[in-house]
Amino acid sequence: GGCAQRRQLSKGQLAASKAPAGGAGARDWQLAAWALDGSQGQLPSLRRYLWHLRRSASAGNELAQVQLSKLYNKGDYVPRDPALAWSLLRPAAQAGFAPAL
Numbered sequence: 001g002g003c004a005q006r007r008q009l010s011k012g013q014l015a016a017s018k019a020p021a022g023g024a025g026a027r028d029w030q031l032a033a034w035a036l037d038g039s040q041g042q043l044p045s046l047r048r049y050l051w052h053l054r055r056s057a058s059a060g061n062e063l064a065q066v067q068l069s070k071l072y073n074k075g076d077y078v079p080r081d082p083a084l085a086w087s088l089l090r091p092a093a094q095a096g097f098a099p100a101l
Contacts (some may be wrong), residue, residue, distance in 0.1 A: 025061030
């Protein structure tokens, strides 16, 4: 344990391509998407993807909370941590965000 599974970066990792315009963490959500697929003239970067995804989730972006929760639950790119996965998912579920239910 402890080591995260490593897989090739894929555009399909994000639950959706965009957060609601102006929503909480929307900018970091978009930057995470660009870091993942190498958009905007950047090479794909798992480190930048996770950094922006965490910032977006911390800002209250439900899409980011759900996506990061999935990564921790499965151990994809991060150490598997079901307790952390649940703590990330809980706020989105309590807000009634359908993908979190």
